Amino acid sequence: MAGPRRRHRAGSVYPHWFYLPAAVVYGTLFLVPTFASFYFSLTRWTLFDHEFIGLENFVVFFQEPALVKGLTNTLVYAVVTSGLKVVLALPLAVLLTSDIVGRAYLRSVVFFPVLVSTIGVGITFTVLMQPNGGLINDALAVLGVRGPAWLTDPSSALLSVALVDVWKGVGLATLIYIAGIVSIPSEYFEAARVDGAGRFTTFRHILLPLCRPATVTVVILSLIGGLRSFDLIWTMTRGGPGFTSDVIASVIYKQYQAGFFGLSTAGNVVLFLVVTVIVLPLSWALGRKRVEL
Amino acid sequence: MLGGVAILASAVVFLVPFAFVVLTAFKDRAQSAELDFSWPRQFRFAQNFVDVVTARDYTLIIAFVNSAILTVASVAVMVVLAAMVAFVLQRRPGRWTKVVDFVVLSGLIIPPAVVPTIRVLQGLGLFRTMTGLILIEVAFGLSFCVLLFRNFLATVPRELDDSAVIDGAGPFRVFFLVVFPLMRSVAVTAVVVQSVVVYNDFTNPLYFLPGDKNVTVQLTLYNFQSQYGTQYNLLFTNILLITIPPLLAFLVANRRIVAGLTAGAVKG
Numbered sequence: 001m002a003g004p005r006r007r008h009r010a011g012s013v014y015p016h017w018f019y020l021p022a023a024v025v026y027g028t029l030f031l032v033p034t035f036a037s038f039y040f041s042l043t044r045w046t047l048f049d050h051e052f053i054g055l056e057n058f059v060v061f062f063q064e065p066a067l068v069k070g071l072t073n074t075l076v077y078a079v080v081t082s083g084l085k086v087v088l089a090l091p092l093a094v095l096l097t098s099d100i101v102g103r104a105y106l107r108s109v110v111f112f113p114v115l116v117s118t119i120g121v122g123i124t125f126t127v128l129m130q131p132n133g134g135l136i137n138d139a140l141a142v143l144g145v146r147g148p149a150w151l152t153d154p155s156s157a158l159l160s161v162a163l164v165d166v167w168k169g170v171g172l173a174t175l176i177y178i179a180g181i182v183s184i185p186s187e188y189f190e191a192a193r194v195d196g197a198g199r200f201t202t203f204r205h206i207l208l209p210l211c212r213p214a215t216v217t218v219v220i221l222s223l224i225g226g227l228r229s230f231d232l233i234w235t236m237t238r239g240g241p242g243f244t245s246d247v248i249a250s251v252i253y254k255q256y257q258a259g260f261f262g263l264s265t266a267g268n269v270v271l272f273l274v275v276t277v278i279v280l281p282l283s284w285a286l287g288r289k290r291v292e293l
Numbered sequence: 294m295l296g297g298v299a300i301l302a303s304a305v306v307f308l309v310p311f312a313f314v315v316l317t318a319f320k321d322r323a324q325s326a327e328l329d330f331s332w333p334r335q336f337r338f339a340q341n342f343v344d345v346v347t348a349r350d351y352t353l354i355i356a357f358v359n360s361a362i363l364t365v366a367s368v369a370v371m372v373v374l375a376a377m378v379a380f381v382l383q384r385r386p387g388r389w390t391k392v393v394d395f396v397v398l399s400g401l402i403i404p405p406a407v408v409p410t411i412r413v414l415q416g417l418g419l420f421r422t423m424t425g426l427i428l429i430e431v432a433f434g435l436s437f438c439v440l441l442f443r444n445f446l447a448t449v450p451r452e453l454d455d456s457a458v459i460d461g462a463g464p465f466r467v468f469f470l471v472v473f474p475l476m477r478s479v480a481v482t483a484v485v486v487q488s489v490v491v492y493n494d495f496t497n498p499l500y501f502l503p504g505d506k507n508v509t510v511q512l513t514l515y516n517f518q519s520q521y522g523t524q525y526n527l528l529f530t531n532i533l534l535i536t537i538p539p540l541l542a543f544l545v546a547n548r549r550i551v552a553g554l555t556a557g558a559v560k561g
Contacts, residue, residue, distance in 0.1 A: 101296030
């Protein structure tokens with residue numbers, strides 16, 4: 001009876017033009033450049049003009065050893081950081097939701113690095129990781145261990161930065177897991193206790209499957225972050241020694257600085273493809289296999 | 294027992310690096326170059342502070358002013374625009390909802406294309422301007438805020454809007470006088486989280502606002518890294534000063550930040 005009139009009125013209270021201001025900013029500065037990048041990645045582009053050269057930039061990208069290294073490093077970095085974050089954050093979250101002394105303090109201390117400047121963290125750890133005289137290797141020497149050369153050794157530079165990334169980001173992953181664990185109804189744990197399930201069984205068969213949404217969130221967020229990561233790597237190694245710790249994002253910056261705008265933009269397109277090819281199927285697959293209650 | 298071990302381990306892993314920053318910021322130049330974890334022989338913080346602040350014609354002060362302008366302006370605009378989008382998106386499901394959802398989500402996933410963005414900014418005359426960078430931060434931060442607001446609006450009953458409409462309110466009044474005030478708590482969350490994000494942002498100022506005149510605090514730190522390569526006391530004084538704003542945000546609004554960062558995480 002009042003249906004049509006009500007719908008009409010509802011339309012005017014929730015006008016589509018409320019989208020407009022956001023759409024203008026977002027469209028001009030995010031969507032247009034994103035679409036334009038597909039075209040410009042196919043050009044030789046300088047300050048003055050651009051010339052269509054087909055897939056040449058992508059050929060360079062997959063042939064030049066320095067650029068190929070950037071591609072593989074990006075994958076290694078993303079997988080290592082997100083893997084370590086899951087492996088460390090889950091036990092931490094279990095610990096921080098149990099009845100232990102100093103719980104509030106521990107939560108704050110683990111979380112605080114998330115809020116701190118990445119550049120500040122990068123500079124601090126560059127100093128701490130100095131092979132000779134740096135605090136980490138000094139401490140290892142006291143324990144009788146000869147520490148690696150961290151950032152100055154081509155074989156460990158990327159992984160050293162990845163460790164610092166985990167140090168800075170594990171707090172966020174832990175928080176997400178804590179939120180996931182807290183939302184599990186306590187009846188499940190009580191039922192398990194009544195059935196005589198031990199700590200490990202409870203963890204394996206109740207906590208782990210029921211905080212799966214949290215795992216999905218942690219994996220996807222840290223994969224996206226890891227694949228796009230730039231500032232920490234740039235502060236700590238500038239992609240060095242040589243180009244051994246370059247990632248796609250640092251290649252994009254280097255090519256931009258060198259004035260190869262087409263190649264830099266091709267890097268952006270490659271990064272776009274890598275992120276979507278990995279994240280979309282993964283979030284679809286992980287999201288589908290929900291736990292049936 | 295377990296608690297004791299955890300406290301000890303957390304102190305070694307998480308507190309020692311921060312203590313190192315503070316101790317080094319208090320040392321004189323010679324001792325700071327030793328790079329060890331030791332008590333300062335002389336407390337030189339006042340001198341280090343003056344040296345860092347006055348370096349390169351007070352660059353750090355200018356940088357703090359620039360960062361403040363950037364953070365306040367971009368977060369204010371971002372939050373209002375995102376709230377308007379979330380309001381219509383949540384209240385008026387229809388053909389457009391799925392499209393808008395998709396576009397919003399892609400903003401969280403897709404890495405921005407750098408050089409084309411610079412080209413667009415140049416075309417608008419906004420490259421190397423503070424206004425340009427503010428709009429960039431707005432564009433890149435919108436998606437997070439829209440999702441946060443939309444989830445929250447689902448819990449605000451529609452009847453409130455309807456009763457305002459019956460009282461003769463138009464969309465502007467319904468939104469700004471009825472709905473937006475109800476969103477206060479989640480808006481505070483968005484403001485705090487995005488302030489920390491924008492303040493700590495390094496990449497976007499590096500690309501879109503290069504040059505000494507408009508430098509932000511993260512960029513001064515980056516520049517000081519090469520300039521003060523051997524003056525670790527000054528480098529770490531700079532880090533210490535730059536860490537103060539996030540520390541304040543953490544002390545004042547930790548709960549809000551946590552709420553914002555974990556929202557939606559458990560629903561999957």
